[in-house]
Amino acid sequence: MSRRNAHQSSQDDDANTTGAGVTLLILSIAVPSISIAALFIYSFSGKAPGATALITGLMTSMSSAAAGAFLGFLFGVPRTLERKAKAGNKKSAMEVQIPAGAEQEFAPNTNLEQISDWLTKIIVGVGLIKIGTSGGPARRLIAVTSGGMGGGQAATTIAASLIITFTVWGFMNSYLLTYMKIPSAFRWAYGGIIKKIKERPEIDARAIEVVNRVLNPPWGTAPAPQDALDVKVREATEETRIWIFHIVRDVLSPPREEAKIRQTVPVLRALMKAVPDYHQYRGYLGIALATKSEPDWAEAEKMLTEAIEGRATPEEGWLNYEYQRVRCRINLQREREGIIQDLRILKERALNEFLRLLEDPDVKAWIESNQIDKDNLPVA
Template identity: 30%
Template structure:
């Protein structure tokens, strides 16, 4: 839903820019007017985007550490300075805005009167300038807020979760006098922060190459690397789910590989999304493998949803064709769901 909002906002901004171009064409100095109008649009979008970023910065979950058993409760938290600054600034902006609303409106009117002549003569220039400021500031705010929520929150979740678990284990090892293990665990925490992004980027780079057996082998090697990383037990289900939902092709495949390596990390909703709306045959194949692993632990509702997705994908309009490896896995899933339901 959030990604759809980003696409919708970008489409609205594109339509508005087209209107600006059509307006500039009919002016006496079209290139000058167009350049000035685009600068105003970019400035307004940037200002709105900054506000959206400040309002969209995610908050740490209050009380979450206390809900964990004492032996694994983190002894320290991630640095939240950015969150605190965001909180202070948003409160200041809202407070000042409410108190000085009349002053702000007058200042806005003076701004429109100042930049209006740059985009047109008389009342027409002021109307266009005012409309641009309002529209592009609002659009920038919405896009800034959505992008912050979609991209920043999952990234912070992964970094704070898997890495923090390794750092806490390192602290426990050092308290027990095992400094060598503590250093190893700290290095593991740093590695986990970088691992997901690096592996996803390598997958996307490999996938851009020619479709041949070498490319498939390289992608399978990356999947095997991700599956092997689950042996340390550092990944949490919510981190894997966030990684999948970020939407990057590499991140989705990396998350599926983690689920394939550790069944406790499986999120059925994400897996069925990868089967029914896969970005590639490779992604769909591994999503099917994860689905097959997940069948015994599925709820009745999840089994029904799985059968619906399999039926749709093996039907005339589906992507799972006869004679393919994906078709064989799909048939095994269908059989397993039927047997478990008996």
């Protein structure tokens, strides 16, 4: 019996809510419609300046509605209930220390609520103080508006009606919409943010797992395809991508393992696709292509050149780009001017690396065949 009564009560509440909503909808449409219709009749009744009176009335109505809507929004902004300390803890939420490793919770930004609260209090306070002297400004506003509508008692009445009606109409509609719709919009937006934040560890873990399958494929298991690797790396956070890059960079640092170098290429391609403007991803892809057991000299040169262009100036560092590009250009038999230019940069800014490069068999043979004086490189 009690369940039936509860169900009936719920149905009655829904019916009352629906009825109230329909009534408000009718009023929100009927009130401005009647006011605008009266304005049209007055404007073209022969006692007003026609279009001038109509435009003045419409602009006054819009301005009043906007002012009322702004106030309605300020008064209707909902308050966020801040989560207090856990049950049984007498400390306030601000005093609770989050233990290391515990899951942290995120609170929404409440600046809008605070501003709304401050402005509301200021408006109410100033309004109560100045309420006794507000009649003069209100009369001047009505007089100015009625003057644009032709003047006279009828114009004054119409002007006062439009200002009052649309201010109240704008306030009520804005207040109700803000009060009823903004909380759900906040919950939807905040819920989406929290969902993404909670999903980040799982997304990053999947990206690291796929990268690990590429760099260290289990015995008898095929490495992850490039498409899947691209998706996982792109979805990962920037911190995780940087961590992945550091792993790849360590693999490419001397002494290098030939088998590992080849496995870094798809990971660097995925990083480059995720962040195309970062020169290190392109540069180290070029290094991997140039140092693997079967070098791809043409693509390596292209990646290294793009990385050098994205690096800005040699003063920034990363001269290993020029180091490997010299090897690429010699094997591709490029023009000697470009090769000499890279050699000069290395000699001026990384002498040890320049001397090490001269021990490379291909570089050594090229210098001898072109009769280049390594101690006095010609100007390119």
